[in-house]
Amino acid sequence: MFRVSFFPLLLVLLFSTTLSMPPASAQLNPLTFTMKTPKSETKLVAKVESKEASQLHEKLRNPQETMRSFMQAMDKVKSGNNSAFSEAIDTLDLSQIDGPLRNLTGKITAERLINTLDRIAKISYAHIPTYDSGPKWYFRKQTVTVGDNVYDVEIAIGKTAEGDWKFTPETISTIENFYASVTHLKVLNGITEYSNWHSRFKERMPEWTSEDFLMFKKGQWLGLFTIFLISLGLFTITRFIITALLRIKVNKKTLDIEEGEQFKSTLPFGYLAFSITWLVGTRLLEFDVDSLEVFIRASYILTAFFSVWSALKLVDYVSSYFANKARSTANKFDDVLVPMLKKTSKVVVVAFGIILIAHSLTFDIASILAGLGIGGVAVALAAKDTISNLFGSVTVIIDRPFQIGDYVVLGKELEGSVEEVGFRSTRLRTPVNSLVTLPNSVLANMAIDNYGMRRVRRYKTTLQVEYSTPIAKLQEFCDRIRYQIQLNPMVLKDDHSVTIYELNASSIDILLTVYFVTGQLKIELAERHKFILEILKIAEEIGVKFAYPSQSIYLENSPVE
Numbered sequence: 001m002f003r004v005s006f007f008p009l010l011l012v013l014l015f016s017t018t019l020s021m022p023p024a025s026a027q028l029n030p031l032t033f034t035m036k037t038p039k040s041e042t043k044l045v046a047k048v049e050s051k052e053a054s055q056l057h058e059k060l061r062n063p064q065e066t067m068r069s070f071m072q073a074m075d076k077v078k079s080g081n082n083s084a085f086s087e088a089i090d091t092l093d094l095s096q097i098d099g100p101l102r103n104l105t106g107k108i109t110a111e112r113l114i115n116t117l118d119r120i121a122k123i124s125y126a127h128i129p130t131y132d133s134g135p136k137w138y139f140r141k142q143t144v145t146v147g148d149n150v151y152d153v154e155i156a157i158g159k160t161a162e163g164d165w166k167f168t169p170e171t172i173s174t175i176e177n178f179y180a181s182v183t184h185l186k187v188l189n190g191i192t193e194y195s196n197w198h199s200r201f202k203e204r205m206p207e208w209t210s211e212d213f214l215m216f217k218k219g220q221w222l223g224l225f226t227i228f229l230i231s232l233g234l235f236t237i238t239r240f241i242i243t244a245l246l247r248i249k250v251n252k253k254t255l256d257i258e259e260g261e262q263f264k265s266t267l268p269f270g271y272l273a274f275s276i277t278w279l280v281g282t283r284l285l286e287f288d289v290d291s292l293e294v295f296i297r298a299s300y301i302l303t304a305f306f307s308v309w310s311a312l313k314l315v316d317y318v319s320s321y322f323a324n325k326a327r328s329t330a331n332k333f334d335d336v337l338v339p340m341l342k343k344t345s346k347v348v349v350v351a352f353g354i355i356l357i358a359h360s361l362t363f364d365i366a367s368i369l370a371g372l373g374i375g376g377v378a379v380a381l382a383a384k385d386t387i388s389n390l391f392g393s394v395t396v397i398i399d400r401p402f403q404i405g406d407y408v409v410l411g412k413e414l415e416g417s418v419e420e421v422g423f424r425s426t427r428l429r430t431p432v433n434s435l436v437t438l439p440n441s442v443l444a445n446m447a448i449d450n451y452g453m454r455r456v457r458r459y460k461t462t463l464q465v466e467y468s469t470p471i472a473k474l475q476e477f478c479d480r481i482r483y484q485i486q487l488n489p490m491v492l493k494d495d496h497s498v499t500i501y502e503l504n505a506s507s508i509d510i511l512l513t514v515y516f517v518t519g520q521l522k523i524e525l526a527e528r529h530k531f532i533l534e535i536l537k538i539a540e541e542i543g544v545k546f547a548y549p550s551q552s553i554y555l556e557n558s559p560v561e
Contacts, residue, residue, distance in 0.1 A: 308353030406452025507547035
């Protein structure tokens with residue numbers, strides 16, 4: 001269950017906005033991670049941007065034109081054209097607001113500003129200066145009382161560093177208090193009041209919700225509590241839904257997750273639903289710019305953190321699914337490939353998560369990535385052995401020269417059973433039960449004799465019989481062995497040899513070669529045991545004796561002189 005005591009800690013965590021995506025035709029420079037756009041498109045984009053910048057500068061060339069542009073844009077908004085908000089936002093100097101929050105802050109400021117202007121005076125453009133260079137122009141600069149507090153507020157237009165005239169940062173930071181001081185007034189005659197569903201909803205709320213309590217209004221505290229309850233409900237519902245889906249997959253044996261871990265593993269998805277709900281809900285409570293920035297920034301960081309955590313859990317689920325598939329196949333190499341891909345996916349998820357979180361903390365990601373691109377060359381040179389081992393492991397995975405459990409001979413000296421294939425190295429269990437770790441870069445360049453890939457297993461030996469054995473018995477002995485081969489279902493019938501091969505110093509040698517139809521060593525040894533016993537029985541039945549190395553010494557007596 002969700003612990004309420006953990007909720008304050010969540011608001012302390014930091015989180016990110018979505019990174020802006022480059023144009024589809026842009027090309028990524030792999031060394032600097034910068035985008036390269038085709039020259040023709042670059043010229044076209046530059047031309048369009050230059051024209052738009054020129055038009056915007058014309059609308060903001062002096063205080064009078066700035067005020068006119070703002071009022072005309074908000075008139076369009078009042079008529080239902082919400083896209084005109086962007087034109088109104090262009091008249092505000094938001095340089096002191098974080099990039100990801102500028103659009104939202106600008107929209108709220110534009111709403112507060114028009115509602116304030118419509119209540120205090122009709123705009124007379126003739127009284128607004130038209131100089132393109134000069135001091136900041138004040139429409140209003142005064143002291144207002146909000147509750148028991150007194151604030152200095154202003155509505156002013158000043159010239160920016162780019163040469164445009166915009167409503168000043170002081171206007172943006174004080175407009176909330178200015179609006180609060182005139183919100184009880186009605187709009188002036190002949191002016192259409194700007195309203196949205198927020199304002200209409202507030203009109204239906206009791207008067208006590210507009211009273212101040214601690215840092216916010218009582219209605220805002222009520223809204224926070226409501227959002228918390230909704231978030232908590234979605235937290236629980238999300239976890240139960242995902243748990244139910246997991247149990248269906250587990251029952252179908254497509255996932256392998258213990259019953260006690262099924263509900264626990266859904267924790268990041270519940271937190272993600274909670275943070276997204278909180279992110280959306282806090283935008284609706286009409287906080288002042290500073291408070292809203294704190295809530296939005298914390299919500300962004302929370303959402304990014306839990307998104308990465310949820311992505312890691314998804315990797316676990318997908319890996320579990322493919323691990324089950326791999327266990328049901330005869331190819332044991334899939335059992336190695338799935339864990340390797342799982343580790344790779346988690347590294348990629350964490351890397352993108354770090355970038356997102358850093359972006360949400362207002363770090364300059366472009367500069368960081370450019371530095372990493374240059375530093376990556378140095379790191380690659382320093383870690384060339386590690387990189388060569390990584391490419392060696394890729395080669396091993398693609399070529400599949402062996403499977404887990406195969407008995408292999410590497411080069412002329414090293415042999416053993418394959419136990420594990422990792423990113424850096426492969427481990428072999430030798431015949432003396434020691435464990436050898438071999439770098440994959442070395443393994444990729446070695447000759448690999450894979451005994452585990454044999455379809456049949458050869459048994460070759462020499463039967464040495466005594467010279468005193470009659471020729472008839474010798475021929476019968478060979479024929480009986482051939483007949484036994486035909487009867488044995490585990491021996492290859494069309495590829496064997498039983499023939500007199502050599503006249504040795506102390507024996508007649510019969511070369512015996514047969515192939516056992518099995519790929520497993522244990523079966524081969526068992527069948528070889530049975531086959532040798534049959535040969536010994538045949539020899540015993542017909543009276544053939546096996547020779548052993550021996551020498552005969554003859555002494556000759558010399559005549560006495």
